[in-house]
Amino acid sequence: MTESSMSRLEHGPRRGETIIMLHGNNAGSWMWEPQTDRLPDRHVLTPDLPALGERYREPWPGMAGAADDIAEIIREHALDGTAHVVGLSLGGVVATHLAHRHPGLVRSCMITGAPLAGLTRLERLLIPPQLPLWRQRWYWRAQAMAFGIPADARDVFVDSAVRVAPETNRETYREVAAGIPEGLIAYPGPLLAIAGEKEQRSVRDAFPTLRRRAPQLQSWIAPGMHHPWNVEDPDLFTDVIREFVDTGRWTPADRRPQASDAPGGPAAQR
Known part of the structure; x- marks a missing residue:
């Protein structure tokens, strides 16, 4: 990826810690605009994956x-050469390999x-x-x-999808269908896996497999969400x-302590 193309995909101030976001199949860096708009204080990278987005003329490298x-x-663009990684769909599979x-x-x-x-x-x-x-559009x-x-x-979703090469579609499908290889993953850091409540069951069915390989895994079903819920x-x-990057954890609203449960709160006074 050239410096000029990378400059379009770098957002926010060059301070703090970098977040890099990896898009889904048949998509591109454009899909992260809702997040970059909401994270103006963070250094964010939104590269196109090889063979996708503006790199659709490149071959898929596996x-x-x-x-x-x-x-x-x-290494070249993240602050201190490290980043918090966010991956959706195919980007999530690439993130696991990364x-x-x-x-x-990471x-x-x-x-x-x-x-x-x-x-x-x-x-x-x-x-x-x-x-x-x-x-087909x-x-x-x-x-x-x-x-x-x-x-x-x-x-823009349709435009990005239809220009992906047929061989890229075949190869990415083949690799996703097979699942991650035995022995992956050997990553010890904070790891969060999410499935939208309304997306295909194979996403949540992967949680036990991933947890056996990475016991520190946190998992969550996003209520009411479809596949590209970003x-x-x-x-x-x-x-x-924001919460996961800052704390290494994600606590959904329905699992957070209520005011009545806090020390000295109404529950403690009864």
């Missing part, structure tokens, strides 16, 4: 190659919508016949509606990022 590509961006291959570059890792244990049998039956349709317009993507973001509820998504 998950390991994509992770190495992002590792080089972190944390395994380059753990010293301060924390938050992944969402990533079927890390592979796709279900039903998904393996239904998705391959759809791959030729991934170059009508297909992605329908997906945008199903995903809950706001109307003002649908055109645009569906950008405030909540950004709140999760």
